[in-house]
Amino acid sequence: MTAQAPDGFEAYVAARGDALWRAAWLLTGDGHLAEDLVQSALAKAWPKWERITPDGHEAYVRRILFTTYAAWWRRRWNGERPTDELPEVGVSDETDALDRRHALVSALTQLPRGQRAVVVLRWFEDLTEAQTAEVLGCSVGTVKSQSARAMTRLRSLLQDPEGAKP
Amino acid sequence: MSDEQWLKDHLADAVPPPSAPADRMAGIAAMRVRRQRILAAGAAAAVCLTVIGVTLTAGVFIGDEPSSGPATGPTESSTPTEPPIPPLGCLKDLYSTDEGADTLESGAVAARLCGPRGGIGPAVNAPAPHDVLVTGLDLLVASVNGQPRGGGGQGCLGGFGDVFLLLVAYRDHVRKIQLNFSVCGGIRVGDQWRTDPQVPLDEFARLLRAQRASTTPPPTIPDPTCATDEIRSAFADPDEMVLARMCVSYANGGSPTNSVLVPPETLATILDGWREAPGTPIVKGPACGPTTPDWILSGVTAWGDKVTIEAECDRPARGQEWVSLPPEARELVDDLIEQAGVNVRDGSDAETAWLLADHWIDAVNARALVSSSGAARMIGRVANGMWVADPWLPDGALNWDLLAASRTGLPGWQEAWLVPARTPGGQATFTIVRKTKDAPWRILSLDR
Numbered sequence: 164m165t166a167q168a169p170d171g172f173e174a175y176v177a178a179r180g181d182a183l184w185r186a187a188w189l190l191t192g193d194g195h196l197a198e199d200l201v202q203s204a205l206a207k208a209w210p211k212w213e214r215i216t217p218d219g220h221e222a223y224v225r226r227i228l229f230t231t232y233a234a235w236w237r238r239r240w241n242g243e244r245p246t247d248e249l250p251e252v253g254v255s256d257e258t259d260a261l262d263r264r265h266a267l268v269s270a271l272t273q274l275p276r277g278q279r280a281v282v283v284l285r286w287f288e289d290l291t292e293a294q295t296a297e298v299l300g301c302s303v304g305t306v307k308s309q310s311a312r313a314m315t316r317l318r319s320l321l322q323d324p325e326g327a328k329p
Numbered sequence: 330m331s332d333e334q335w336l337k338d339h340l341a342d343a344v345p346p347p348s349a350p351a352d353r354m355a356g357i358a359a360m361r362v363r364r365q366r367i368l369a370a371g372a373a374a375a376v377c378l379t380v381i382g383v384t385l386t387a388g389v390f391i392g393d394e395p396s397s398g399p400a401t402g403p404t405e406s407s408t409p410t411e412p413p414i415p416p417l418g419c420l421k422d423l424y425s426t427d428e429g430a431d432t433l434e435s436g437a438v439a440a441r442l443c444g445p446r447g448g449i450g451p452a453v454n455a456p457a458p459h460d461v462l463v464t465g466l467d468l469l470v471a472s473v474n475g476q477p478r479g480g481g482g483q484g485c486l487g488g489f490g491d492v493f494l495l496l497v498a499y500r501d502h503v504r505k506i507q508l509n510f511s512v513c514g515g516i517r518v519g520d521q522w523r524t525d526p527q528v529p530l531d532e533f534a535r536l537l538r539a540q541r542a543s544t545t546p547p548p549t550i551p552d553p554t555c556a557t558d559e560i561r562s563a564f565a566d567p568d569e570m571v572l573a574r575m576c577v578s579y580a581n582g583g584s585p586t587n588s589v590l591v592p593p594e595t596l597a598t599i600l601d602g603w604r605e606a607p608g609t610p611i612v613k614g615p616a617c618g619p620t621t622p623d624w625i626l627s628g629v630t631a632w633g634d635k636v637t638i639e640a641e642c643d644r645p646a647r648g649q650e651w652v653s654l655p656p657e658a659r660e661l662v663d664d665l666i667e668q669a670g671v672n673v674r675d676g677s678d679a680e681t682a683w684l685l686a687d688h689w690i691d692a693v694n695a696r697a698l699v700s701s702s703g704a705a706r707m708i709g710r711v712a713n714g715m716w717v718a719d720p721w722l723p724d725g726a727l728n729w730d731l732l733a734a735s736r737t738g739l740p741g742w743q744e745a746w747l748v749p750a751r752t753p754g755g756q757a758t759f760t761i762v763r764k765t766k767d768a769p770w771r772i773l774s775l776d777r
Binding site for chain 2: 167168173176177180181184185188189194198201202203205206209210267268271275282283286287289314317318
């Protein structure tokens with residue numbers, strides 16, 4: 164079945180799959196959901212793959228990934244459940260560093276979905292405001308306001324006595 | 330280190346290493362096949378609704394899920410020589426019957442529910458979904474055939490209860506099954522009756538929900554409108570609403586229902602509060618005072634199903650309970666009630682440039698009148714939403730009289746109007762534009 168994939172598709176999955184998974188993990192906070200999200204996005208991209216120039220593949224898949232994430236939120240069967248227990252996190256030797264990551268991931272999961280998407284695109288994917296707006300299908304003004312709100316909220320959530328942020 | 334740089338560094342650090350999936354590509358390929366089949370089924374169902382005589386092939390949406398093996402292409406199970414599936418457009422006459430057997434045949438390929446219509450008075454069930462069921466048809470058929478014969482009777486046309494018409498499509502014909510909830514009702518199959526129409530109705534709802542879990546909602550959904558009657562939906566829960574309108578009326582009667590669209594973030598907070606709030610059993614109390622609002626949060630789901638949350642005497646209900654909304658949600662509801670009470674229009678239905686300016690002035694005045702700061706913020710957003718450029722929102726009320734309108738051109742916009750307004754202190758001119766003839770009017774500037 165994989166042999167029927169369009170030219171370059173399989174190579175793209177091999178090269179970029181893990182990077183997409185990382186963004187999906189920050190959005191969903193769950194490894195399995197992240198994998199589902201990545202596979203869903205790539206399955207949606209498949210039929211139009213050959214109609215898009217190779218330098219447009221990354222933006223196209225990223226857009227599908229984020230819009231699929233938004234659609235999952237609207238459809239509640241994949242709704243997120245608040246939890247006191249953090250999902251899986253990176254392994255580290257340093258307790259302090261681990262705590263900081265826990266705090267950051269925990270704060271991220273408390274942001275509204277739109278703000279979380281903006282945070283991931285702007286500061287994880289390192290996109291500009293204009294690129295973020297294009298991916299999310301909204302105005303640059305919305306990205307700016309969502310970014311500002313997200314930063315304010317993150318600052319507030321991370322100002323714990325231990326000082327999650329240095 | 331700036332906050333942004335700190336965030337960049339630590340976000341990258343926070344993500345765990347991917348646990349390598351067994352075969353990501355195989356997973357994508359399997360998902361691709363499922364999507365193709367589902368999309369084909371959806372397209373087939375849509376075509377069935379509108380086009381008569383279009384040939385659709387059997388393999389597109391019946392049969393077992395394909396194996397994930399590398400065997401055949403996703404559409405190779407199609408059989409071009411299959412006869413077309415009959416159209417499944419809803420009929421006006423929900424009491425329609427057919428002359429088929431009193432037992433439903435196996436081999437159904439699609440089903441659609443139509444209605445309901447109230448026997449006496451309006452229907453109490455929500456309108457049937459727009460989507461066509463193309464999965465689990467054998468289970469649906471079994472839920473009809475499994476009910477014992479009896480109930481109903483010839484000429485059962487009324488009584489207190491809704492009537493649905495269930496259309497069950499086969500390759501070469503369509504069966505019309507009446508689900509009649511009136512006191513003399515039942516399930517009518519051919520010329521015979523069976524008992525308990527609730528069973529196939531519930532089964533249809535269950536199967537449709539399962540089908541929706543693996544399909545994509547339609548790209549557009551209807552705008553929510555204010556319900557005039559209690560609505561129960563078997564197909565969706567109230568907290569699945571994604572768009573909603575706050576509809577407010579007062580127990581003293583006589584006043585029309587005012588309404589306001591609920592911003593998405595506000596809706597999410599209210600629904601979260603409604604879902605989680607503690608409840609107490611509903612008991613009928615004294616009548617509401619004339620200033621106590623009755624309100625309905627009337628919404629639509631991502632699939633276009635109509636769902637409602639209703640409040641009697643300002644107490645929202647959840648099933649057989651009253652719920653006490655948490656403070657944040659309660660405050661938002663109060664803001665919406667106040668905003669709806671002043672009936673602010675958002676300008677989307679302004680047919681002329683003049684009306685848009687008029688609505689904007691109304692909104693500015695309403696904002697100055699309301700007592701709640703939350704309602705004032707919401708109205709401010711409505712007023713600002715009427716602008717295409719950076720909005721201007723005065724501190725207080727405006728006392729402006731709009732004058733005549735004159736037309737002028739503006740580069741990049743197909744139409745633009747100048748709307749002069751007179752104030753006690755002078756004169757101002759709105760420049761109001763829209764991109765196309767059908768696009769909404771928006772304020773570009775206001776020169777004073």
